[in-house]
Amino acid sequence: MTSESAFIAALRAIASDPAARGLADDCAVLEFGGEALVLTHDTMVEGVHFLTGQSADDVAWKLVASNMSDLAAKGAAPLGVMLSYQLGTDDAAFLRGLEAALVHYGAALLGGDTVSAKGARTFGLTAIGRATYRPVPARSGARPGDKVWITGPVGATMLGLEALQRGQGDSALYRRGQARLVEGQALAPLVHAMMDVSDGLLLDARRMAEASGVTIALDRMAVPIATDESRRDEALTWGEDYELLFTAPASAALPVPAHCIGEVMERGPQPLLLDGETPSGKLGYEHN
Secondary structure, eight states: OOHHHHHHHHHTTTOOSGGGGGGOSSSEEEEETTEEEEEEEEEEEBTTTBOTTOOHHHHHHHHHHHHHHHHHTTTEEEEEEEEEEEOOSOHHHHHHHHHHHHHHHTOEEEEEEEEOOSSSOEEEEEEEEEESSSSOOOGGGOOTTOEEEESSOBSHHHHHHHHHHHTOSOOHHHHSOOOOHHHHHHHTTTOSEEEEOSSOHHHHHHHHHHHHTEEEEEOGGGSOBSSOGGGHHHHHHOOOOOOEEEEEOTTOOOSSOOEEEEEEEEOOSSSEEETTBOOOSOOSOOOO
16 A cells, blocks of 8 residues: 555545545535535646646646546536645746636636745646536446446557657647546446546556446457557556546447447456456556
């Protein structure tokens, strides 16, 4: 167990409100007055989630997009965001990127907080959305017999980061990732479980299986990848592609393009199987 997973496990004793969903999901879902608000929060740290010296307008875009991707996994429509911002020398560029992202996703800036500090910069964003379908999809709904689907290829963000580090090639997929809000809203009425691929397909699939109390069996070669075949295993563990991972009945007529990459089984000794075996090594990104 990593320090991150251990800390989250300890937090579950505190997060007793039903809206917290047992901290087993990407978002909180707050029911009131016949509506459901979907709330999520992401933090980005310089040198961890973005490169030191990276353009501040791209950092702002990524901060918004990562939160919008969480809303997409709940089939939610964005309402607004609240920003936690550490002042620096490139504040104007950050504001340009923030405004562009909020206009793109149709979300309003509602407030937040600014601080001044030394050292690596840290930014946080809370996004608020309105559920477009009830019950709001969760990680925990996968059922034996479901097929496992993904909306698009993995590994594109990895290639974008490498292009940015080289200073040549197409880095847009890393700098300006696209949350699948339209797809999430279309899929919400059909899925049993849904989440975005933010920390690596294998790790996120295992998290879905654990939350649902099932085993997810993936077909390695069925997963679409954006890389050369020689880098397939890397692509399966790379995050931040913002594709939607979901399960649905085998008979479901999907309203959006998607790739079937496996199936849901009764819970066995392991929550995740890859080509019938327990995958070894690193499954994705975790804070240690």
